[in-house]
Amino acid sequence: MQNKNKTVVKSLTVLNLFRTHSRLTLHEIVHLSGIPKTSAHRMVGSLTDMGLLTKDSDGYYSLGLLFLEFGHLVSQRIDLRKVAKPHMEALRDEVNEAVNLTLKDGDEAVYIEKLDTDHPVRLFTQVGRRSPLYTGACSRIILAYMDEVEQDTYIRNTELKRLAEKTIEDQSELKNVLKQSRINGFAISYSELENNTVSIAAPIFNISGQIIGGLSVAGPELRFSTDRTADMIQKVKQTAHTISTELGFTDQPK
Structure with missing residues (x-):
């Protein structure tokens, strides 16, 4: 873990949650990942901007269309x-x-x-x-x-x-x-x-x-x-x- 980029590890931790959950709110992401809310909010925002996550009108996040391309x-x-x-x-x-x-x-x-x-x-x-x-x-x-x-x-x-x-x-x-x-x-x-x-x-x-x-x-x-x-x-x-x-x-x- 010492040689791994902490931001990358936390991002993958968030993304891995969607292997077993199709939709999650920010609160649920924080609870399931154990990442502080401020860090999780910033991370989820970045992942959404990159197309790795998408957010619907009800505030739920899910995997973005970029994953379909990958x-x-x-x-x-x-x-x-x-x-x-x-x-x-x-x-x-x-x-x-x-x-x-x-x-x-x-x-x-x-x-x-x-x-x-x-x-x-x-x-x-x-x-x-x-x-x-x-x-x-x-x-x-x-x-x-x-x-x-x-x-x-x-x-x-x-x-x-x-x-x-x-x-x-x-x-x-x-x-x-x-x-x-x-x-x-x-x-x-x-x-x-x-x-x-x-x-x-x-x-x-x-x-x-x-x-x-x-x-x-x-x-x-x-x-x-x-x-x-x-x-x-x-x-x-x-x-x-x-x-x-x-x-x-x-x-x-x-």
Whole structure:
């Protein structure tokens, strides 16, 4: 307890009350939590301002709509990993390269699953890693299928920083690459996040047809010959479509 922020601990104490109570007055919160009324009043006010709590006309507090959003995101991410993992394992075993799964999180892509290859030379990527949406196939495939207005806003407001030898730094070039990715149904990157690497990615869609993630194979450039790359493109696209179908997506693959 000594190393924990007391305000955070007290806030969680308040929020935990709503796991067993759907509605509480300030007086009930004070009684159940043991927090002094002045502190509880200030804390509840802050939680309400942040959308974590809501107050009705009768003076009762309940969990805010923000928790529904959090719950939806957590559910979506857990379900995607659960659906995707066996297909990722099959793809990894077939191509013997690392397989990654990413999701959009704000203006970044976050890696939520990674399966390594048994090659002695491999890429270093770990679950939880973040990368900009504009660079690297597994990130850029998400940007390619975002709503056009949202995509344009992102490009206009984002500084395209060089992260490796071939990171795209020009907005016009990026737009052309994104357009081509939508036509082809996949993205490919060479030395954009790390030098001497290749990544091939395809989009994953939800039941509403919205882009929710990207699936990729990645490895050192020396293992990606022209013929092998063409074969892996088809395998990645088909695996991503299979995952999308299990999530309720009904369109046909390109």
